[in-house]
Amino acid sequence: MISETGFLLENGVELPFLGFGTYQIKEKGEEIITRALEAGYRHLDTARAYGNEQEIGRAIRQSALPRRELFLTSKVWKDDLGYDSTLRSFEASIKDLDVNYLDLFLIHWPLPHPKADWKRPDAETWKALERLYDEGAVRAIGVSNFLPHHLLNLFAHADTKPMVNQLEYHPGYIQQTTVAFCQSHGLQVEAWSPLGRRRILQEPLLLELGEKYGKSTAQICLRFALQNNVLPLPKASSSARMKENMDIFDFELSMEEMYRLMTMPETGWSGYHPDSFA
Numbered sequence: 473m474i475s476e477t478g479f480l481l482e483n484g485v486e487l488p489f490l491g492f493g494t495y496q497i498k499e500k501g502e503e504i505i506t507r508a509l510e511a512g513y514r515h516l517d518t519a520r521a522y523g524n525e526q527e528i529g530r531a532i533r534q535s536a537l538p539r540r541e542l543f544l545t546s547k548v549w550k551d552d553l554g555y556d557s558t559l560r561s562f563e564a565s566i567k568d569l570d571v572n573y574l575d576l577f578l579i580h581w582p583l584p585h586p587k588a589d590w591k592r593p594d595a596e597t598w599k600a601l602e603r604l605y606d607e608g609a610v611r612a613i614g615v616s617n618f619l620p621h622h623l624l625n626l627f628a629h630a631d632t633k634p635m636v637n638q639l640e641y642h643p644g645y646i647q648q649t650t651v652a653f654c655q656s657h658g659l660q661v662e663a664w665s666p667l668g669r670r671r672i673l674q675e676p677l678l679l680e681l682g683e684k685y686g687k688s689t690a691q692i693c694l695r696f697a698l699q700n701n702v703l704p705l706p707k708a709s710s711s712a713r714m715k716e717n718m719d720i721f722d723f724e725l726s727m728e729e730m731y732r733l734m735t736m737p738e739t740g741w742s743g744y745h746p747d748s749f750a
């Protein structure tokens with residue numbers, strides 16, 4: 473479901489349409505997040521594994537923005553899967569971010585590290601997320617990089633269903649099976665690497681559409697995600713690119729163009745597959 477400003481989860485929590493990705497923002501992290509907040513981003517995506525929660529926490533504190541105006545996501549890393557270790561990871565995240573709740577908390581990848589059977593660790597981790605949700609420490613819970621079979625395992629054990637799945641998603645790699653599965657089960661899909669980490673920005677079809685609409689190829693990628701009800705999380709370091717990535721609400725790709733983008737040859741995949749990345 474969609475409101476004027478974001479995607480609505482079934483529990484009524486709203487995810488602002490565009491999130492700001494923070495992977496590889498550690499050096500100068502505080503400065504970059506400060507600029508992102510100044511540019512107008514209110515939805516920040518981080519993870520325990522990014523090592524930047526303290527920098528983000530400092531930028532938030534300095535901004536003096538009311539906590540309720542921000543949407544903060546973090547994730548538990550694959551060597552912390554399990555009930556107690558997930559609760560510890562969550563405590564460390566909110567301490568470093570200097571907040572007393574998260575808006576969204578995700579299991580980062582389905583396989584534990586070192587690689588081992590994933591079904592039980594995932595189910596135990598999910599129980600910890602459910603507890604945090606029941607206690608009001610997080611407003612929504614979900615997963616990242618979960619394929620349908622990983623989700624079916626959670627469904628078999630869950631009292632509260634996952635609400636979000638964050639996946640690699642960009643023109644050239646749209647994970648159609650997993651996205652369709654999620655959308656039919658009421659999970660909001662988020663796009664990581666919505667710009668294919670720049671690998672796809674010179675694709676001829678993106679250049680053609682960029683020229684037609686007077687937009688950059690990055691803006692075409694972000695608009696493409698939104699029109700497929702997928703919430704993009706672009707990362708940018710410069711204020712100019714941060715603002716450019718927000719300027720995607722004044723044009724609309726046609727159905728024909730969406731289908732051309734959805735069926736373009738596969739390209740720009742990161743190479744990380746959830747069943748082998750541990």
Ligand SMILES: NC(=O)c1ccc[n+]([C@@H]2O[C@H](COP(=O)([O-])OP(=O)(O)OC[C@H]3O[C@@H](n4cnc5c(N)ncnc54)[C@H](OP(=O)(O)O)[C@@H]3O)[C@@H](O)[C@H]2O)c1
Nearest residue numbers: 493494495517616664665666667668669690706707708709
């Ligand atoms: N859940 C997961 O497993 C997972 C995995 C990967 C990422 N993520 C999340 O998704 C976020 C985004 O993914 P990502 O960082 O991998 O890649 P991305 O957002 O697709 O691409 C970021 C790259 O694109 C450049 N860029 C940004 N805006 C641009 C523009 N308008 N024109 C040209 N280049 C532009 C950035 O450059 P500058 O930085 O130099 O501006 C950076 O090099 C991450 O930061 C993280 O929060 C999650």
